[in-house]
Amino acid sequence: MLPPLLSKRHCLFLDLDGTLAQIAARPELARVEGEMKHEVARLHGALDGALAIVSGRPISQIDAMLAPLHLPAAGVHGAERRAGGTTEALPVPEGLGDIERALQRFADRHEGVLLEKKAHALCLHFRARPELESIVHKAMEEAAAPYAGLTLMKGKMVMEVKPQAATKGAAVHAFMALSPFAGRIPVFAGDDVTDEDGFKAAQELGGAGLKIGSGKTAAAWRLDDIAALRRWLAQSADGLEKAEAR
Numbered sequence: 340m341l342p343p344l345l346s347k348r349h350c351l352f353l354d355l356d357g358t359l360a361q362i363a364a365r366p367e368l369a370r371v372e373g374e375m376k377h378e379v380a381r382l383h384g385a386l387d388g389a390l391a392i393v394s395g396r397p398i399s400q401i402d403a404m405l406a407p408l409h410l411p412a413a414g415v416h417g418a419e420r421r422a423g424g425t426t427e428a429l430p431v432p433e434g435l436g437d438i439e440r441a442l443q444r445f446a447d448r449h450e451g452v453l454l455e456k457k458a459h460a461l462c463l464h465f466r467a468r469p470e471l472e473s474i475v476h477k478a479m480e481e482a483a484a485p486y487a488g489l490t491l492m493k494g495k496m497v498m499e500v501k502p503q504a505a506t507k508g509a510a511v512h513a514f515m516a517l518s519p520f521a522g523r524i525p526v527f528a529g530d531d532v533t534d535e536d537g538f539k540a541a542q543e544l545g546g547a548g549l550k551i552g553s554g555k556t557a558a559a560w561r562l563d564d565i566a567a568l569r570r571w572l573a574q575s576a577d578g579l580e581k582a583e584a585r
């Protein structure tokens with residue numbers, strides 16, 4: 340089902356990779372186009388600041404990709420959260436250093452597999468070697484097995500080990516307890532299985548998930564691609580700005 344345009348009663352949570360930025364061959368090559376930043380900025384203003392980015396990337400990378408915007412944000416699937424001038428983070432999980440060394444040895448032995456290091460999580464990217472998916476999964480399972488409180492998560496051509504408590508759903512619930520999000524109807528837009536927790540949280544709180552692209556989803560609404568999302572953001576901002584001018 341197509342999403343209705345946003346009203347002043349809504350707040351918006353936006354995933355980054357695959358939602359605001361096209362998927363690229365490597366993490367550092369992904370870009371948010373200027374037109375998309377422009378629409379996100381307009382909507383952030385029109386919703387009185389009730390718009391946040393909720394991504395698997397660290398907040399430092401969210402800021403770099405969206406510069407000069409500096410938005411409320413949850414990074415590393417909610418392990419870090421910035422709202423109202425305050426940044427909070429979960430403790431760095433025990434064992435991450437050992438897991439990193441094991442995964443680095445694995446990546447060194449498998450050309451085309453890339454290890455991405457974050458403060459709270461580690462990713463093995465296998466976009467250049469899709470046939471290695473099952474052994475990437477096994478390597479990560481073995482490396483993480485001795486440590487409690489961690490979970491594995493599959494994304495787009497990536498396997499990640501992260502704290503169990505870090506979910507996009509938990510991030511949405513945390514934002515919704517704070518101004519200017521509290522009391523509004525949440526909408527969560529994302530493209531990946533890692534966004535399903537965010538869709539479910541938005542729906543539990545009386546709002547809706549908005550899936551970008553194809554694939555099975557719990558989201559009630561869907562748009563075909565990033566270009567369709569940009570048009571919907573622009574039309575929502577137009578409507579809100581017109582209502583404000585009346």
Ligand SMILES: O=P(O)(O)OC[C@H]1O[C@H](O[C@H]2O[C@H](CO)[C@@H](O)[C@H](O)[C@H]2O)[C@H](O)[C@@H](O)[C@@H]1O
Pocket residue numbers: 354355356357361362363364365366367368369393394395396455462464466494495496497499531533
């Ligand atoms: O929650 P998101 O904002 O969607 O972030 C999810 C992961 O995105 C990045 O990896 C993905 O995008 C890369 C660039 O397009 C692509 O090369 C990779 O295959 C994708 O998995 C990022 O590197 C991860 O840290 C994020 O968790």
